[in-house]
Amino acid sequence: MQNRVLLIEDDDELRMLLARYLVTQGFTVREAANGQDGLALARSESCDIVVLDIMLPDINGLDVLRQLRVSAHLPVILLTAHGDETDRIVGFEVGADDYIAKPCNPRELVARLHALLRRIAWDQKAEPNDSRSYGDLRLEPDHRRVRQNGTPLDLTATEYEVLQVLLAHAGRVVRKTDLMQWALGRRLETYDRTLDMHISNLRKKLGNEEPPRIETVRGLGYSYRVVP
Incomplete structure (x- = not known):
């Protein structure tokens, strides 16, 4: 497990903020500003975990997750609108592992990433x-x-x-x-x-x-x- 994160987020300012912080915490980050690019990167096997925004400009994040689940079992953390229970429920039904409400605290995101990756790494031992x-x-x-x-x-x-x-x-x-x-x-x-x-x-x-x-x-x- 190499702590490689794929960050799929169309808000350039938020994406760059999160990416910079993740790098300071020891993560390798790849970025995508839309669903199509995110799917291509996820399928290239160049990441260990995905942080996926639901509101994307080309493909809804839930549809990205549906397509991703057809061929990959990468752990996925959703970025959802604050208080939007429906998106979270559908996200879990589609195959999300966890979620974080926006605007998100970068420190909380790092804690969620570490927790999920740590559990996977432990089982692999x-x-x-x-x-x-x-x-x-x-x-x-x-x-x-x-x-x-x-x-x-x-x-x-x-x-x-x-x-x-x-x-x-x-x-x-x-x-x-x-x-x-x-x-x-x-x-x-x-x-x-x-x-x-x-x-x-x-x-x-x-x-x-x-x-x-x-x-x-x-x-x-x-x-x-x-x-x-």
Whole structure:
């Protein structure tokens, strides 16, 4: 993991401000001012993580994310308008890993980038073949992959992290505050629905069973129910 960031933002002043700050924090930054250029750079395998603005002049950022998810699983942090809950929900459904509201604090962006990259790098240190089974699921940390009945699940980087924590505590309740810290690397804030959206996406990808294998324990958190 080389801390290479692709910054897709059409606001020249903001993009240059963020890029300069990221460089001072040890990141290598590539920039794109529109969706088409951003997609080309993302597909060139020249970055480790993407910071993507939703409001772009040529292609909506959510459409950029949709196209990117067809061929790549790069972690993506969305830049969204302050208070725009709809864009965030759709972004998570499409495959975003996290979001930051604009105008964003560069220090917060760096913290989010480090948290996401650190979790990915930690998993890549797993011993080869250190896979574990949980009923019909098989966790393969060395590949950051989960298989269901032998078929790989199409998970984002953060969905993988959330599911990995729940599997490690299968049958027990994981508090939302702990799950947020362990899987996303940050504190749970009031009205932050990030974790809820990742759980919703995981339930869909696992088959939308009734009762759901990821159970909500009201007032506490979530519990994973192993399915044979």
